[in-house]
Amino acid sequence: MKYTYIQREYSEPFITIGEYIFETDPETFFSLCKLSNPLYLALVQLEQKVFKPFVDLYTQLETISTRVLEKLMQEPPRPGRGGLLPGEGDEALV
Numbered sequence: 001m002k003y004t005y006i007q008r009e010y011s012e013p014f015i016t017i018g019e020y021i022f023e024t025d026p027e028t029f030f031s032l033c034k035l036s037n038p039l040y041l042a043l044v045q046l047e048q049k050v051f052k053p054f055v056d057l058y059t060q061l062e063t064i065s066t067r068v069l070e071k072l073m074q075e076p077p078r079p080g081r082g083g084l085l086p087g088e089g090d091e092a093l094v
Contacts, residue, residue: 022029
């Protein structure tokens with residue numbers, strides 16, 4: 001009877017040492033992964049060679065687009081009736 005009572009209690013699942021290190025100190029976990037897995041190290045080097053130029057290009061495009069938007073937002077409004085398409089009259093404003 002005591003076994004049935006113990007079995008019904010909630011117990012948390014067991015975790016591995018790697019999972020514990022990952023949860024408590026992720027930086028140490030990744031350092032251990034780098035030391036123990038040469039494939040991981042090769043992937044990191046490949047990522048730096050292949051993806052870094054794309055990240056740099058994206059950063060440059062983002063900077064340029066931000067400058068263009070800032071310039072556009074600082075322009076004064078143009079004279080005329082805003083919101084009307086060519087061919088529309090004043091009745092479209094109502």
